[in-house]
Amino acid sequence: MASPSPLESRWWQGKRQLRLKAVSAAAVAGLFSTAAVTKSGAGLRGDHRWGGRNLDDHFQPGAGVLPDPVDGVCNNALPHAQMFDARPNVVHDYKQKLTHMMNGRRQDQPLPELRTLPDGSSFSILVCSARCNAAQKMDKNGKRCSPTPKGAAWSPDGVEVHLNMPPRGRESWLHREEAERFHREQGGDVLEVEGDSAGWFGFMEDNFGHTLHENLPTVAYMREMLPDHTKFLLAGTPMMRKLIGFIDPTFLARVVWVKEFDIVHVRSGKLTLPIYHDQPIGPLMSGAYNHLLVPYLRRWIAEQHPRDKNVPAREEERTVVFYRRAGTAGQRVVEEQHERDIIDLVHRYMAKYGFKGELVFFTGHNQETGELLSMEEQMSIYRKAKYIIGPHGSGLANVVWTDPVPPTCEDRVKILEFIPAKDSESVQFLFNGYYWVLGGMPVNWSQVTYAGNSTKQTTFVHIPDLENALDDMFGGGKLTEQKALAK
Secondary structure (H helix, E strand, O other), X not given: OOOOOHHHHHHHHHOHHHOOOOOOOOOOOOOOEEOOEOXXXXXXXXXXXXXXXXXXXXXXXXXXXXXXXXXXXXXXXXXXXXXXXXXXXXXXXXXXXXXXXXXXXOOOOOOOEEEEEOOOOEEEEEEOHHHEXXXXXXXXXXXXXXXXXXXXXXXXXOOEOOOOOOXXXXXXXXXXHHHXXXXXXXXXXXXXXXXXXXXXXXXXXXXXXXXXXXXXXXXXXXXXXXXXXXXXXXXXXXXXXXXXXXXOHHHXXXXXXXXXXXXXXXXXXXXXXXXXXXXXXXXXXXXXXXXXXXXXXXXXXXXXXXXXXOOOOOHHHOEEEEEOOOOOOOOOXXXXXXXXXXXXXXXHHHHHOOOOOEEEEEOOEOOOXXXXXXXXXXXXXXXXXXXXXXXXXHHHHHHHHOXXXXXXXXHOEEEEEEEOOHHHOOOOXXXXXXXXXXXXXXXXXXXXXXXXXXXXXXXXXXXXXXXHHXXXXXXXXXXXXXXXXXX
């Protein structure tokens, strides 16, 4: 690992010491301990604070701004991104939906409780959603499957990890008897692991985007909160192996890869698992969408891949990345001629505001050979980006590779994402975008909606709204400031 830059050193010394506190629920009837411990072993208490600062105390209703945990007070520290849509009712509905998704961002979803089972406990992954198409609920062989992951964990005397949890908190946890039956019927292996261990299973662990924005943030959180000797029991999908191996090859020595229907017995150590008790939307599982976990992944990446490795020092070396789904995906592909019109508009606004960097097209593949880009190449493309534009999709999950430590709020990467509104809900579910998942990244986030003539396969956006968004993006937010003053 390269030495951190002076900027990063200040960040580590200041902000990392003010790490997020783990939400530590009371131990249930004395049967569990809450393993919210730092690497030094000191206990932590959850109080919904960023760096020890109470969000309610710092909320500024007039400006609608919250303290960003790393960059100070930044304009997009809201429960929603900046929405560019000329229809006031759409903007209103969008803000309401996103505020609900993120619990208003004044407290956010709680971080998971780290619940600990005693020496001799067992863990099993029983339904790995990686093999299930979430939309069709079918696997590759055409058989019905569950897109919601299922697992089980129990102590030597049979006490299950989900004891006394509310009904929604138990959705992803099965009973010991079910785990053992699945294990027998499906022929899983029995693994013996020595020492303290942390178990994890999550949603679509072989999908690039879902692994980045759902699974790895929780792994990063546990990595930071638990002692360095802790082993990690993780689903051994190719994508999990690939991404962890790229982010931190040394961490692989701590991983025990678990297959579906395996049972892992932990000997001479405790078993820790992340537990969610509630969340406002979606299937509840041992881990879920929670943008408060993203800074842990960001720190992990920044430790292993410092910004001075591939963030250009000169403005003209920065780029505009345009994410294209044509030829790589069967859904949410911007119509060919319409995409050319959008690209022409992007060039026009780059010229209007004197941005001299290059416009780079990203599909995840080499444009000449068609081969899949390596993780190093994908990181390099997104680390150089100053602006990122494109439809919602896994390609935009690469935002996790962007500049991890922008010097100021103004230096944050700017993103413009295309998402569905009510009249384009056939494309994907209403207002589905990455902000409510990756809002913990230090970026300025804007969104425009698909036009009503869009379908699941082919999409269009509202050009006047796109022009306003591009004007605001390349103009440094001047359009938003002018509108605010006009009010």
